[in-house]
Amino acid sequence: MRIQFSRIRIFAGVLLLLLAAALAFPAAAQQVQRNPDGSVNPTASAVNEQKLLQTLGQIDGRVSIPAQRAGVLIQPAGREWRAFHEITLRIIGAVAIVGMLALLVIFYLWRGMVRIEAGRSGRTLVRFNAFERGVHWMTATCFVILAISGLNITFGRPLLLPLMGPEAFTAWSQWAKYAHNFLSFPFTLGVVLIFLMWIAGNIPNRVDFQWLKAGGGIVGQEHPPAQRFNAGQKLIYWIVVLGGSAAAATGYLLLFPFYVTDIAGMQIAQVIHSVVAMLFIAAMLGHIYIGTIGMEGAFEAMGTGEVDVNWAKQHHSLWLDEEQARARETQARPAATPAE
């Protein structure tokens, strides 16, 4: 009887111990362990990751290598950034780019090419000199390569990796990344030159307002007067100058990490860079459309540099007047007499 009683006591004791351990363990796991000075001790054995994140904002430890940043183990904003990069950005990019392409196809089917109504006159005048065209094409070439190599970072993995396989995709992505890094410099130079070269003709004024009210000759059948650049071209100019500057500034923050800003700053820079890039690409698709199949005679302006007089009359009548007045003035001016 006594033996049985002592067995029951041992059994009850073990049960109580187990119960106490079961109750104590989650409590210990939930509690943030603190150092004697009250600061949180992230290396304590029974820390709860979630609790630590809430208390500290991020989890980092001590590392013995010079790169102290390697000690950051978990940074919650990184998860938000990853969700942005893998979901939100892809939606923004797809809507902006595919949406713009769809709009352009619909617009072309509805409006067709805007023709030179009076036909070609056979007489031309210079619209862009060789330097202007050189800057334009250098910037445009860099832009297209930057856009393709950038889009590869956003969409390459879901779209190209399954088609190309890992080896080819890795090799292509590496070259694309080199191109993105190195072509950023001539692209930035191009944006600066475009800003300086064409700023005089791109300040908005009252003529632009009238031009927009009349649908710019693209939407309606009217051909409102315009100076060297109409309101639509001015819009493209400012998109290039401001979008190009924003892409360059944020791009260099990413290209030279930690020189100017920390991880949080770079995450913001990346969000701005990528959203600006998507909108920029969509806008340039519109620009390429008007410069090629959207308008007869427009490509020549940047191709040979000369446009037909009837094209100029239809789309930039005030500019044509100015150019003709200037030509008459130079012809009327007596030739300089050589010094005796």
Ligand code: HEM
């Ligand atoms: C002008 C200077 C530019 C610089 C210095 C620059 C630099 C960078 C860098 C360092 C990255 C991050 C690459 C990585 O994660 O490995 C990036 C991403 C990207 N860039 Fe640029 N870039 C520039 C211009 C442009 C332009 C003009 C476009 C568009 C036409 C563009 C489109 C993109 C896109 C789409 C991404 C990928 C965004 C993402 O999915 O994370 N970039 N750029």
